[in-house]
Amino acid sequence: MIIASNVTKQFGKLKALDNVSTICNKGECIALIGPNGSGKTTLIKSILGMVVPDSGFITFKDKNILHHWQYRDEIGYMPQIGRYPDNMTIGHVLNMMKDIRNKKTSLDEDLIKSFSLQGLLNKRMRTLSGGTRQKVSAALAFLFDPAVLILDEPTAGLDPVSSEILKDKIIAEKEKGKLVLITSHILSELDDLVTRIIYMQDGKLLFHKSIDDLRADTGEDKLSKAIARVMTK
Amino acid sequence: MKKIVKYVITDILRNKIVLVYTLFLLAASFSVFSLEDNSSKGLLSLLNIILIVVPLVSIIFATIYVYNSAEFIELLVSQPLKRKTIWLSLFTGLATSLSIAFFIGAGIPVLIYQANMVGLTMILTGVLLSIIFVAIAMLATVKTRDKAKGIGAAIMLWLYFSLLFDGFVLFLLFQFADYPMEKPMIAVSAFNPIDLSRILILLQLDVSAMMGYTGAVFKDFFGTYIGIAFSFSALFLWIALPVWYATRKFNTKDL
Numbered sequence: 200m201i202i203a204s205n206v207t208k209q210f211g212k213l214k215a216l217d218n219v220s221t222i223c224n225k226g227e228c229i230a231l232i233g234p235n236g237s238g239k240t241t242l243i244k245s246i247l248g249m250v251v252p253d254s255g256f257i258t259f260k261d262k263n264i265l266h267h268w269q270y271r272d273e274i275g276y277m278p279q280i281g282r283y284p285d286n287m288t289i290g291h292v293l294n295m296m297k298d299i300r301n302k303k304t305s306l307d308e309d310l311i312k313s314f315s316l317q318g319l320l321n322k323r324m325r326t327l328s329g330g331t332r333q334k335v336s337a338a339l340a341f342l343f344d345p346a347v348l349i350l351d352e353p354t355a356g357l358d359p360v361s362s363e364i365l366k367d368k369i370i371a372e373k374e375k376g377k378l379v380l381i382t383s384h385i386l387s388e389l390d391d392l393v394t395r396i397i398y399m400q401d402g403k404l405l406f407h408k409s410i411d412d413l414r415a416d417t418g419e420d421k422l423s424k425a426i427a428r429v430m431t432k
Numbered sequence: 433m434k435k436i437v438k439y440v441i442t443d444i445l446r447n448k449i450v451l452v453y454t455l456f457l458l459a460a461s462f463s464v465f466s467l468e469d470n471s472s473k474g475l476l477s478l479l480n481i482i483l484i485v486v487p488l489v490s491i492i493f494a495t496i497y498v499y500n501s502a503e504f505i506e507l508l509v510s511q512p513l514k515r516k517t518i519w520l521s522l523f524t525g526l527a528t529s530l531s532i533a534f535f536i537g538a539g540i541p542v543l544i545y546q547a548n549m550v551g552l553t554m555i556l557t558g559v560l561l562s563i564i565f566v567a568i569a570m571l572a573t574v575k576t577r578d579k580a581k582g583i584g585a586a587i588m589l590w591l592y593f594s595l596l597f598d599g600f601v602l603f604l605l606f607q608f609a610d611y612p613m614e615k616p617m618i619a620v621s622a623f624n625p626i627d628l629s630r631i632l633i634l635l636q637l638d639v640s641a642m643m644g645y646t647g648a649v650f651k652d653f654f655g656t657y658i659g660i661a662f663s664f665s666a667l668f669l670w671i672a673l674p675v676w677y678a679t680r681k682f683n684t685k686d687l
Contacts, residue, residue: 268512271513
C-alpha cells in the first residue's frame with residue numbers, strides 16, 4: 200500500500216533519512232522502532248507529505264504522493280505532540296475536521312465516547328492537559344474510519360486506562376484489515392499489537408522483519424528483549 | 433478553500449485586534465475631517481496617517497498571525513488538502529479582514545466627507561496597500577522559521593518602505609542633480625508601493641502644483657490613463673509576486 204524507495208532527507212548537516220526503502224501492506228500492524236532521533240518521525244512526516252524528501256519517492260496505492268493530496272483522505276494521523284489552535288474548543292476542532300473532510304459515510308466516534316470527550320467539548324485547547332490533547336488527537340485519527348492509521352507515540356502521556364482503550368481500538372482496527380503504523384518506545388505494549396518491525400538507526404533502516412522472524416533470529420520471546428539483543432549486537 | 437477562509441476570518445474576528453484597528457481608523461478619520469474646515473485638506477492629513485498606519489498594522493498583524501497559526505497549518509497539512517489551498521486561504525482570510533477593516537474605518541468617513549474621484553482613489557489604494565503588506569508579510573514568514581527573526585524582518589521591511597526608500601530616492605536625486613532625473617523617478621517609484629500610492633493620490637489633489645518640475649512630469653505621466661493603468665498594474669504586481677513566490681516556497685516547506 201505504501202512504498203518508499205530510496206528516500207533521503209537532510210536537515211542541515213544531519214541526515215534524518217538515509218536511503219530508506221520499505222513496503223507496507225494492508226492488514227499489517229507495523230512498529231517503527233529506533234533510538235531517539237533515528238528518523239522515525241521524519242519518515243512518518245514524509246509519508247504524510249509534511250516533509251518533502253530531498254531524493255527518492257513514496258507511493259501510496261501505486262501513486263506518487265508528490266503533488267498529490269487526495270491520498271491523505273485515507274490516512275488518520277495522530278502526531279507525537281498534538282498542536283491545535285489555542286483559542287478553539289474541542290468541539291470546534293472536531294467540527295472543523297468533519298467540515299474539511301466532508302465524509303459522507305458514518306463517522307467512527309467510538310473513541311470520543313470511550314474517552315468521554317463529549318463532556319469537554321466546550322473546553323479551549325490551550326487549557327487541556329497533555330493527556331487530554333492526546334485523546335483528542337487519537338479521536339481525530341480514528342474519526343473518519345481511514346484505511347491507514349499512522350500513530351506517532353500514541354500512548355505517551357495517556358493514563359493506563361485510556362492507554363488500554365486505545366490499544367483495544369488499534370487491535371480492532373487491525374482486525375478489520377487496516378494498515379497501522381506505530382512508533383513507540385514502550386516495547387512491552389507492542390508485543391500483542393504488531394506483526395512487523397521496522398528498526399531504524401541514524402536515519403538508516405536496519406531491518407524490516409516480521410515479528411516471528413525476529414523472535415526466531417534472536418531466540419527471545421519478548422519483543423523488548425529481542426530488540427535489546429539487536430541493539431547491543 | 434471557502435471553508436478554510438471562513439475559519440481564518442472567524443478566528444481573526446475573535447482576536448479583536450482588527451476591531452481595535454477599525455475603531456482607531458474611524459476615530460482618526462472622523463477627527464481629521466472635523467478638525468479641518470476644508471475636507472480636501474482633511475483628506476491630505478488622513479493620507480499621511482493612512483500611509484504610515486495601514487502598512488504597519490497589516491504587515492505586523494499578518495506576520496504574527498501566520499506564526500501563531502503554525503499549529504493550525506500543521507493540523508491542516510496532514511489532512512486531505514492542497515498546500516496551495518491552505519496557504520492561499522490564509523492569505524485571503526487576512527487580506528479580506530484587513531481590507532474590510534480599512535474600508536469601514538477609513539473608507540466610510542471618506543465617502544461621507546469626500547465622495548469624489550480623490551476619495552475613491554484613496555480608498556482603493558488603501559485597500560490595495562492592506563493586501564500588499566499582507567502579501568509581503570506572508571513572504572517574510574515563509575522565509576524564516578524563527579518567529580522573532582520573522583517579525584524583525586517584517587518591521588525592517590516596513591521601515592524600508594516607509595522611511596529608508598525615501599532616503600535612498602533623495603540620495604539618488606542629489607547625486608544625479610545635474611541630470612534629468614524626472615523620468616527615471618517614475619520607474620523608481622514603482623519599486624515602493626507606498627510611494628506609488630502617495631503619488632497617485634497627491635496628483636488627484638491640487639497640491640501637485642507645488643511639487644515643481646518633477647511634479648509636472650509626474651502629472652504628465654500619472655495623470656494619463658496609461659499612467660494610472662501603469663501604477664495600478666504595479667500595485668497588483670506587488671500583490672501577485674510575493675504571493676506567488678511565498679506559495680511556491682510553502683509548497684516544499686518542511687513542517
